[in-house]
Amino acid sequence: GQQLNQSPQSMFIQEGEDVSMNCTSSSIFNTWLWYKQDPGEGPVLLIALYKAGELTSNGRLTAQFGITRKDSFLNISASIPSDVGIYFCAGQRFTGTASKLTFGTGTRLQVTL
Amino acid sequence: EAQVTQNPRYLITVTGKKLTVTCSQNMNHEYMSWYRQDPGLGLRQIYYSMNVEVTDKGDVPEGYKVSRKEKRNFPLILESPSPNQTSLYFCASSPGTGRQPQHFGDGTRLSIL
Numbered sequence: 184g185q186q187l188n189q190s191p192q193s194m195f196i197q198e199g200e201d202v203s204m205n206c207t208s209s210s211i212f213n214t215w216l217w218y219k220q221d222p223g224e225g226p227v228l229l230i231a232l233y234k235a236g237e238l239t240s241n242g243r244l245t246a247q248f249g250i251t252r253k254d255s256f257l258n259i260s261a262s263i264p265s266d267v268g269i270y271f272c273a274g275q276r277f278t279g280t281a282s283k284l285t286f287g288t289g290t291r292l293q294v295t296l
Numbered sequence: 297e298a299q300v301t302q303n304p305r306y307l308i309t310v311t312g313k314k315l316t317v318t319c320s321q322n323m324n325h326e327y328m329s330w331y332r333q334d335p336g337l338g339l340r341q342i343y344y345s346m347n348v349e350v351t352d353k354g355d356v357p358e359g360y361k362v363s364r365k366e367k368r369n370f371p372l373i374l375e376s377p378s379p380n381q382t383s384l385y386f387c388a389s390s391p392g393t394g395r396q397p398q399h400f401g402d403g404t405r406l407s408i409l
Contacts, residue, residue, distance in 0.1 A: 187338075214395075225400030226400045228397045271339065273339075286338040286340070
């Protein structure tokens with residue numbers, strides 16, 4: 184099955200810095216989602232994007248649905264220690280009544296004090 | 297509290313010994329899905345179900361079975377587990393046909409020796 188190209192694979196940043204990560208695909212999606220996974224837990228939804236070009240914020244997080252429908256980015260401003268975790272993008276495609284979710288390979292974020 | 301509950305959370309077993317991982321959701325969601333997570337590969341869909349008695353293959357269905365006899369439960373069955381099925385497994389659910397973002401359980405770590 185298809186996978187999304189997510190970059191970077193990992194990031195080491197200092198507290199207070201801004202973070203940017205992105206996902207690209209060779210095919211289009213109807214919806215882009217961003218999840219965060221903490222150790223020992225399942226992914227938790229951060230932001231959902233439903234329209235090409237849409238820019239959505241959730242606190243210090245901002246994500247955009249690329250105009251070509253083949254990419255998305257997530258920005259985190261003024262990072263804090265609890266931002267540590269693995270961030271996954273996911274593209275959702277609807278075919279008839281079915282829905283298929285394809286995940287990126289994840290970006291591991293480490294925040295140092 | 298809205299939850300997706302998986303059991304067991306951890307299991308170590310041997311090749312060929314049939315096992316079942318249960319998944320239950322209390323949100324009356326129609327759509328349920330199983331994923332496996334492996335290092336460097338992100339989450340890959342195994343099977344999904346649009347509603348009771350309706351199931352379909354995801355990207356990596358080989359070696360797995362599922363059933364959906366009731367709306368709230370979606371067990372994952374490994375009839376004859378093999379070491380390459382050692383992985384972290386997640387169950388997820390969403391309203392409707394899965395077009396809404398999925399909510400994930402906390403995961404089941406399976407080790408097949």
